[in-house]
Amino acid sequence: MYRERIWFFDFDGTLSPIVPDRDRAELHPACGRMLAYLLRMPLQHVAVLSSRRLDDLAERVPLEGVFLGGTSGTEWQVPGGHRMVFSGKPTRMLESRRRVLMPEIRRLADLPGIEVEDKNWSVALHTRHAPQDSSHDLDQRLAAWRPGARVRVFRGPEVHEIQLMPRVSKSFGVRMLCRFTKFIPGPGTLFYAGDDENDALAMRLVTRLGGTAVTVGERALIPASTVVKDQRELAKEVCRLADTAMGTLHHGNVSSLKE
Numbered sequence: 001m002y003r004e005r006i007w008f009f010d011f012d013g014t015l016s017p018i019v020p021d022r023d024r025a026e027l028h029p030a031c032g033r034m035l036a037y038l039l040r041m042p043l044q045h046v047a048v049l050s051s052r053r054l055d056d057l058a059e060r061v062p063l064e065g066v067f068l069g070g071t072s073g074t075e076w077q078v079p080g081g082h083r084m085v086f087s088g089k090p091t092r093m094l095e096s097r098r099r100v101l102m103p104e105i106r107r108l109a110d111l112p113g114i115e116v117e118d119k120n121w122s123v124a125l126h127t128r129h130a131p132q133d134s135s136h137d138l139d140q141r142l143a144a145w146r147p148g149a150r151v152r153v154f155r156g157p158e159v160h161e162i163q164l165m166p167r168v169s170k171s172f173g174v175r176m177l178c179r180f181t182k183f184i185p186g187p188g189t190l191f192y193a194g195d196d197e198n199d200a201l202a203m204r205l206v207t208r209l210g211g212t213a214v215t216v217g218e219r220a221l222i223p224a225s226t227v228v229k230d231q232r233e234l235a236k237e238v239c240r241l242a243d244t245a246m247g248t249l250h251h252g253n254v255s256s257l258k259e
């Protein structure tokens, strides 16, 4: 049966190839066409959910009609530009955690070539410009770290993402958007594509709710996900899935994405 569906995509490493300078990360053209294709279909909603800040993400996804989730979904921009920010008790807790944790994190990351990106709810420690020794030392320091408050550390390609509030992850982001939009997930109504451990949590949630998950990379992040090797393959797979759903509506009269 043809259903209303939310298609969630991570940005870096999923819709955009990983590049040496993260300020240069761009939506892959094949993924841009794929998103536009989904947006033209009836009842299909598109969400890009990133650990980047919302303003940073919005610049990189210049498409009308997309839900944009920044800092793992604590802030959302809905089609039309209206923004919703997660607030209340957790934001006050965040402040007190930051006072304890930020000095600890800065000490951990005080190694040549490690870049610290403070995203408020999380801190990314980028290793892509760091010499091998620094990356190795950082791994060891993180493994031995006993933080003054409970945190979650996600490993991504050339980055460690420290989530200052363990509850806040991409899985939380998916739930936030469903709640904001009063969308009730059911079998076949959610899709998630991602490339790192933070995405894996959301993928687990989505598949548990009867949705579909795709890993972009070498190895499946969760066993229930399909693996695609790059952005071009992701675009192809998503269009195939969307066409399959449309095909059941139009009795096989499906269109496909033109390269």
Ligand SMILES: [Mg+2]
Pocket (backbone or CB within 6 Å): 010, 011, 012, 013, 014, 156, 194, 195, 196
């Ligand atoms: Mg990613």
